[in-house]
Amino acid sequence: MNKLAVIALGGNALLKSGQKGTISEQEENIFEACNEVAYLLEQGYNLVISHGNGPQVGNVMLQHEAGFKVFDIPKQPMDICVAETQGSIGYMIEQQMRNVLFERGVKKNIVTLITQVLVSENDPAFKNPAKPVGPYYTVEEKDHMLEQGWKFKEDPRGRGWRRVVASPLPKEISNWEIVEKLAREGNIVITAGGGGIPAYIKKTGRLEGIDAVIDKDLASATLASNIKADAFFIITDISHVMVNFNTPEQKELHNVSVKEMEKHLEDKQFTEGSMAPKVRAGIQFVANGGKETVITDASNLKEENSGTRIN
Numbered sequence: 243m244n245k246l247a248v249i250a251l252g253g254n255a256l257l258k259s260g261q262k263g264t265i266s267e268q269e270e271n272i273f274e275a276c277n278e279v280a281y282l283l284e285q286g287y288n289l290v291i292s293h294g295n296g297p298q299v300g301n302v303m304l305q306h307e308a309g310f311k312v313f314d315i316p317k318q319p320m321d322i323c324v325a326e327t328q329g330s331i332g333y334m335i336e337q338q339m340r341n342v343l344f345e346r347g348v349k350k351n352i353v354t355l356i357t358q359v360l361v362s363e364n365d366p367a368f369k370n371p372a373k374p375v376g377p378y379y380t381v382e383e384k385d386h387m388l389e390q391g392w393k394f395k396e397d398p399r400g401r402g403w404r405r406v407v408a409s410p411l412p413k414e415i416s417n418w419e420i421v422e423k424l425a426r427e428g429n430i431v432i433t434a435g436g437g438g439i440p441a442y443i444k445k446t447g448r449l450e451g452i453d454a455v456i457d458k459d460l461a462s463a464t465l466a467s468n469i470k471a472d473a474f475f476i477i478t479d480i481s482h483v484m485v486n487f488n489t490p491e492q493k494e495l496h497n498v499s500v501k502e503m504e505k506h507l508e509d510k511q512f513t514e515g516s517m518a519p520k521v522r523a524g525i526q527f528v529a530n531g532g533k534e535t536v537i538t539d540a541s542n543l544k545e546e547n548s549g550t551r552i553n
Contacts, residue, residue: 246425247287247473248466249279250459250523253294254479255540256331263297265334273338275477278540280342282475283350285546288425290469292462293335295327295436299455302326303376320375320407321439321451328356328435335432351429358416358449359438359456359464365410373409373455378402408454412438412461415468422469437461459523467530474527476520476537483521483537483550485511495550500528503552524552 255275261267282289302323309315332354339352371393379387384394384403394403415434425431437456441449459476466474482494485506503525512518524535538549
């Protein structure tokens with residue numbers, strides 16, 4: 243029986259720093275990432291792929307803003323924006339993975355699922371929204387939009403004001419049983435993109451979307467635990483997690499225990515909004531029974547013992 247892995251592709255796998263985000267740029271980046279991910283097939287893994295959507299969902303919000311200003315087209319809420327990018331990015335990953343497998347002479351079904359992720363409407367994050375999303379606004383634009391119920395924070399670099407939304411913890415990944423079944427049958431599944439479409443269950447029992455952004459790595463770790471994956475790979479733009487980063491005492495971490503990683507977190511070795519959430523997600527997977535989390539860049543996936551390994 244093949245092993246099962248969840249691979250969380252970071253934003254750099256889709257759009258690199260300095261790029262405009264054209265389709266040709268993104269397709270080239272995704273083909274390159276998928277070509278590296280495909281090495282895990284050679285190591286005997288069945289694959290479930292998740293992905294980020296930060297730049298893309300920001301662009302979608304800008305498009306909605308422009309459409310509203312020029313043509314009075316109603317702006318769509320955050321959950322719809324996440325759904326849009328799940329579909330578009332999932333399509334690109336599916337297409338480029340098919341191209342990679344074609345070049346390798348491998349035949350596999352690849353399926354993309356639009357995934358809702360349940361959160362609690364009582365999550366403390368909703369009391370203090372802190373995740374910046376979308377474009378920068380002037381003071382006048384910000385004041386005008388306050389009547390929509392939006393929250394804003396000023397950019398510390400003086401670039402204006404940005405809308406902030408909550409980043410609640412993922413509670414349940416929809417259709418995870420189907421994801422596991424499809425993956426264990428040998429199909430490649432793309433799911434939980436952008437952390438999933440945030441939704442909650444109302445008191446009436448009905449499901450409804452909510453303005454929020456779910457951390458992609460935490461959602462992926464939750465999914466990996468649900469489907470009893472053997473390994474959880476978090477793909478970023480560095481080969482190893484480091485302590486004392488950017489100092490003369492900088493050190494790569496290779497094989498690390500959960501307890502040791504928790505100590506590094508406690509010592510604030512990792513930056514919030516960057517490596518800290520990835521480390522937390524990696525710890526969560528192993529603490530919940532997973533065998534191993536690997537944090538590395540895509541080019542290292544061909545090496546069976548590369549990257550930072552939490553176990």
